[in-house]
Amino acid sequence: MLDVRMLCLATLMGHEASGYDIKKELERGVSSGMIDASFGSIYPALARLADEGLITARAESGRGRGDKKIYAMTPEGRAYFLRTLAGPMPDEKYRSxxxxxxxxxxxxxxxxxxxxxxxxxxxxxxxxxxxxxxxxxxxxxxxxxxxxxxxxxxxxxxxxxxxxxxxxxxxxxxxxxxxxxxxxxxxxxxxxxx
Amino acid sequence: MLDVRMLCLATLMGHEASGYDIKKELERGVSSGMIDASFGSIYPALARLADEGLITARAESGRGRGDKKIYAMTPEGRAYFLRTLAGPMPDEKYRSxxxxxxxxxxxxxxxxxxxxxxxxxxxxxxxxxxxxxxxxxxxxxxxxxxxxxxxxxxxxxxxxxxxxxxxxxxxxxxxxxxxxxxxxxxxxxxxxxx
DNA sequence: AGATCCATGTAAGACGTTACATGATTTG
DNA sequence: CAAATCATGTAACGTCTTACATGGATCT
Missing domain, CATH: 1.10.287 (Helix Hairpins)
Known part of the structure; x- marks a missing residue:
């Protein structure tokens, strides 16, 4: 674990967000520098997570800027996330x-x-x-x-x-x-x- | 940089070694925990480096165990390695x-x-x-x-x-x-x- | 004799980034 | 009006890991 999926879920544990929002939080958040992810991996990950029912997608349009998909955790998502945190984790890697x-x-x-x-x-x-x-x-x-x-x-x-x-x-x-x-x-x- | 190529060259800066040796040094060496590489990436990397003339390959057989390919730096390899160290480096990443x-x-x-x-x-x-x-x-x-x-x-x-x-x-x-x-x-x- | 270590390599697949394609909106 | 920011997505490509395939040597 500790891949893009988990990163997305981690952000959504705090509050609902769009793919764009998640990217920004990873850049200038607590975990910035630790991990990063690009749009090319975030968007597909969110789509798949929604498919699996771990998060929900809600379209928000009209207001200010155009179309925007806002994702939010489901109870199953929360459970899945915490269960995964409890499970085996890969070794830490400090690549300097x-x-x-x-x-x-x-x-x-x-x-x-x-x-x-x-x-x-x-x-x-x-x-x-x-x-x-x-x-x-x-x-x-x-x-x-x-x-x-x-x-x-x-x-x-x-x-x-x-x-x-x-x-x-x-x-x-x-x-x-x-x-x-x-x-x-x-x-x-x-x-x-x- | 800071990929398998550089890892191999780094090890060979110290002394000649086989692919197997390199793997082991990365596991239990100074840089262990920092970076790791598998055989699946080391062997092809060594072959390519030898192709490019940055290292030389010498076969060592008969003694004790069977066939073994020992690689060693060439002057071009050393120059290339140090030049790369001087060049732009990617951001550090602490993945914990x-x-x-x-x-x-x-x-x-x-x-x-x-x-x-x-x-x-x-x-x-x-x-x-x-x-x-x-x-x-x-x-x-x-x-x-x-x-x-x-x-x-x-x-x-x-x-x-x-x-x-x-x-x-x-x-x-x-x-x-x-x-x-x-x-x-x-x-x-x-x-x-x- | 079976397990473990030494030793090399290939192939398939996971995972991620970069670049591309698109378009609206805000700010200077 | 041009540039930056907001916003989503796809496709190509690179890089590394895992699993596979192979075989000799050493240790128990």
Whole structure:
């Protein structure tokens, strides 16, 4: 599980929505960055879910913009969703191009490594800001608050680490200046270890 | 990038290997948990990379077990790999069934939530143990050390958070006991938590 | 002797993205 | 009026997994 179907159902657990709405919530919601889905997968998924009776479709037209299909959970849908959450879940997967690239930091020019770290800091800071802003003081939303909390905690730890090591690299660069750019072959960045 | 091709090249950056070897290193290596690949994608990828001249194939037979194809980087392969690392990278994606499920903690029976947290603690503890053990005191391997370091830092932060909240849930359960709903199922292992 | 590991590969199918096709409405 | 946003859908394509097909070697 944890496919487009579940993503759609998850959104509809909160409130009814159209395919378009769901896409937007996945982009700028609590789970943004975690998972994403495109229209090409959302629309067929919604059609199939409606077929199976897990959600209902209601057409809304005339008002403001044109035709719009609004989907809502059925009791069977809710049951199915919660049952699936209780069932076996696939392993988590953290797919990070940044960490992958950093594995080869020693083979890359130091200034490129610094640039990558800066970029990652920016990404995580943005994610942290999103988490701060996404969840107001809604006491009832324990689930989202929990997820936001753990995300913030881990992001802050990661950012700390990055900032400390970035500073270390800068210092090392001043101690032994290294010409920038593409593959001077012998050069190795060294004092990352802390 | 960050597909099977890059995964194979990444492994071969370190040392020559067969398809089988690569699979195993991806399973129990630094990047395990981050990315995985199956034989069905590795073997074709290696064949294509050899076709393109980015790696060489050498057959090794007779010794011990039967036929085995050992692949090794070419200079072009190395250049291609590093060039790709320097190029544009896709966004990171953290796909966590656990966090996804926790978004709906309020809709799930409390003991199921506790069980999920315990399971996640076990997973992260295992990952942490792997990180501790994976990297010896190899001073030269700055990249892997960096990646391991940040992984440990973030995992420890996450584990802290989970343990604190698990304790909070237990306390709440004693204050207002709530029966388990869907399937009582039986006893559950509990001693993993530390 | 049977299970498990080593070792390679192919084929079918799941799942998702990008690009295409279409059209109304709002905003600058 | 042009551009962006709202809104839905289909088709082609890519990528990866699962299952299949095969066979030798090692361990119990």
């Amino acid at each position: 191009p940044f960490l992958f690239a950093m594995l080869f930091a020693a083979d890359l020019p130091r200034d490129q490594v610094v640039r990558m770290i800066d970029a990652q800091i920016a990404v995580w800071e943005a994610r942290l800001a999103l988490a701060d802003q996404t969840l107001p003081r809604d006491e009832a939303a324990t689930g989202p608050r929990f997820v936001n909390g753990i995300a913030q905690t881990m992001l802050r730890a990661g950012l700390d680490f990055l900032r400390r090591h970035r500073a270390g690299l800068e210092a090392a660069a001043e101690a032994s200046p290294q010409p920038a750019s593409p593959a001077p072959q012998g050069a190795r960045a060294r004092e990352m270890t802390s | 069934p656990f966090l996804f499920a926790m978004l709906f903690a309020a809709d799930l029976p409390r003991d199921q939530v506790v069980r999920m947290i315990d399971a996640q603690i076990a997973v992260w503890e295992a990952r942490l143990a792997l990180a501790d053990q994976t990297l010896p005191r190899d001073e030269a391997a700055t990249g892997p050390r960096f990646v391991n370091g940040i992984a440990q830092t973030m995992l420890r932060a996450g584990l802290d958070f989970l343990r604190r909240h698990r304790a909070g849930l237990e306390a709440a359960a004693e204050a207002s006991p709530q029966p388990a709903s869907p399937a009582p199922q039986g006893a559950r292992a509990r001693e993993m938590t530390s």
